Amino acid sequence: MVNRHEVTRHEHVQSRPGESSAFHFESLWRVNAPIERVWSVLADVDSWPTWWPGLPAAESLDEVLAPGSRAQLEVRSPIGLRLNFGIALADIQPPGFVSFTADGDLRGIGVWTLEQTGPITTISSTWCVTSARTLIRMMRPVSAMMHASVMRAGHRGLASRLRS
Numbered sequence: 001m002v003n004r005h006e007v008t009r010h011e012h013v014q015s016r017p018g019e020s021s022a023f024h025f026e027s028l029w030r031v032n033a034p035i036e037r038v039w040s041v042l043a044d045v046d047s048w049p050t051w052w053p054g055l056p057a058a059e060s061l062d063e064v065l066a067p068g069s070r071a072q073l074e075v076r077s078p079i080g081l082r083l084n085f086g087i088a089l090a091d092i093q094p095p096g097f098v099s100f101t102a103d104g105d106l107r108g109i110g111v112w113t114l115e116q117t118g119p120i121t122t123i124s125s126t127w128c129v130t131s132a133r134t135l136i137r138m139m140r141p142v143s144a145m146m147h148a149s150v151m152r153a154g155h156r157g158l159a160s161r162l163r164s
Contacts, residue, residue: 012128013108019130020137022108025147029123029155033162035116038123039095041161042112045071051157054078054150065092077146081135105133123158125151 013022031038041047043065048058057074067089075083085104092098099111108129115122127147131137139146 013130015130016107016132019107019132020140021130023127023129023131023140023143023147025125025127025144025151027123027125027127027148027151027155029125029151029158030120031123031155031159031162032119033121034119035095035114035121037162038114038121038158041158042114042123043094045073048073051161053153053157055154061086065089065094067091075150077139078149079142079146081139081146083136102129105136106131 012024015021041051045058045060048055052058054076055073056076058071059073060069060071062069069089069092070086072086073084075085077083083105085102085106087100087102087110090099090101090109096114097112099109102108102110106129108127110128111126113124115124136143
């Protein structure tokens with residue numbers, strides 16, 4: 001699939017021995033703010049825990065956002081399961097596109113696109129990952145529900161942050 005930036009979104013992540021089959025999640029957020037302001041908030045990874053419930057820790061490991069830039073994240077699921085993983089930027093085209101790889105408790109790829117229509121910015125997120133952690137693999141039947149809950153909280157938090 002190709003987005004408006006003419007970049008291939010992703011190839012489905014292939015499982016390695018000992019990993020789960022791929023978890024594939026798509027989310028859509030709409031916020032009432034200009035794309036540049038939304039990009040600015042999303043690009044400030046270190047601030048994510050202040051507005052995104054479910055992300056108790058996020059730390060940029062590099063000063064500049066550029067291909068190869070890294071961050072370390074901790075996600076807390078609605079049932080208390082904690083996931084720790086790093087992300088590394090694969091491609092970045094401000095203010096409308098970012099793709100990254102993940103490793104750690106989750107391994108795979110993510111793609112976020114932003115588009116503005118009138119006063120509304122739409123953020124589309126695709127996340128395709130596997131995991132070697134037994135507990136995560138066992139949670140597969142409820143993974144979509146848990147992911148959706150974390151993303152809904154992020155959507156509400158981002159909208160609130162943009163209003164302040």
